[in-house]
Amino acid sequence: MAIIGAGPSGFACAHELERHGVKPDIFEQRPRPGDLFEHVGVILQITNRPVKDQLAEIKKSCYISLKPLNSLKKVTMHSPRVSGSVSGNLGYLFKRGQGEDSVENQLLALIKAPVHYNTRPDYASLALAYDYVVVATGNYETAKILGCLEDIYKTWLVGATVLGEFHPNYMEMWLNTEYAGSAYAYLTPFNHKSASLVLIVPEGDRKAIDCWKKFLRMEKLSYEFSSLWIWEHVAGFVYPHQVGNILFVGNAGGFLRPVLGFALYNAILSGVFAARSMIEGKNYEDYLVNLNKNMMYSLQLRESLNSFTNKHFDHLVAFLTTPGFKQIIYNTNLDMIKYMAILARLIGTKNN
C-alpha cells in the first residue's frame, strides 16, 4: 500500500497498517516531516463530543500515544466589548513543525515503514502499482481531479512566534470583524517565554498582512517576534472518500473542521479508519459516519458565524463564559458544536 503525505493522517494510517502486519511505502515531498514553521496547535475538548479527552481516545481506539506540550487549563476570549475566561481540563497544546517533539516527529518515531522524502509521486501511477493508495497530502488536488471536491472555504493564516511572558497552560482568543472577518486570532504558548500568535482571515479582498497589522494595533499587542509566516488554509468537502483503490484521509479527505480550522484529531482518526477499511475489506464510508456528522454541525456553525457582526460576537463570548452555562458547556459530554450551531443561528436571528 502507498501513502502520499507524511503528515498526521498519513502516519496514523501507516501505524494502523503496521499494527496489522502491513508495511506501506510513504512518499513525502519535503526532506522531512512537519510544517515549515514551528507553531503550537491545540485540541479543544468541546470540539469532538461525545469524546471529551481526545488524547485518551486516540490512545484507546487508535493505539497511538502522543505527548502534548502541555494541557490546556484556561482559555480567555475577547470580543470588542466583552472578555471572559473559562478554566478546567479544556484540551491539549501540541508542538507542530519539524522540531524533535512535534506531533509529526512523535508519529514518525512510532512507525517502521520507509518514508521516501523529496518525492511527489503521481497518484494514478501509484494506483496501478499498489493495491491501495492513501492520499494524505493535506490538500484537495487529487480530490478535485477525481471530481470528489464539493464546497471550499479558504482562509489565510498569518502567524509568528512571539516573545514575552506567558502561562504555558493558558490560551487567548480574539474575535473582531474589523481585522478577522468571521474568523479569529489566538495565542498558544510554547513555554513561559514564547508563544504562537496566529490570525485567521477569510479569503476575499482583504490583505492578510494588513489585517495582521490592524490586529496587533487594535489589541495593543506589542510583542517582540522572532519569525512571521503566512499560510493559505483551505477547508473543503470531499465525497466520496474513496474512488477505486484511492482513499482520502485528513485534510485531503475534507476533515478540516470549518469552525476553527482544526483537524489534528480528525486527521489521525481518518487515517486509522482508512487502514482498517483496507485491511478488513469494508466500506470506508461506514467508518466515517460520526466524523461526517461532526463535520456537518461544524459547517452549520461556520455558516452562522460567517454572518456575525461584532455585536453577535459580544453575545457569544458572554454566553460561553457565563458561570452557569460554563458548567454545562465544559463539564458534560453534550455535543457543543451541535448546540452552538443552534445558538449561533438564534443569536444571528435575534440581533439582525
Ligand SMILES: Cc1cc2nc3c(=O)[nH]c(=O)nc-3n(C[C@H](O)[C@H](O)[C@H](O)COP(=O)(O)OP(=O)(O)OC[C@H]3O[C@@H](n4cnc5c(N)ncnc54)[C@H](O)[C@@H]3O)c2cc1C
Ligand atoms: C498554521 C496552522 C495551524 C493549525 N493549528 C491547528 C490546531 O491548533 N489544531 C488542529 O487540530 N489543527 C490545526 N491545524 C490543521 C492541520 O492542518 C491539521 O492539524 C493536520 O496537520 C492535518 O493533517 P494532514 O495529515 O491531513 O495534512 P498535513 O499535516 O498538511 O500533511 C500533509 C503532508 O503531505 C505532504 N504532501 C503534500 N502534497 C504532497 C505530494 N503531492 N506528494 C508528497 N507529499 C505531499 C506535505 O508536505 C505534508 O507533509 C493547523 C494548520 C496550520 C497550517
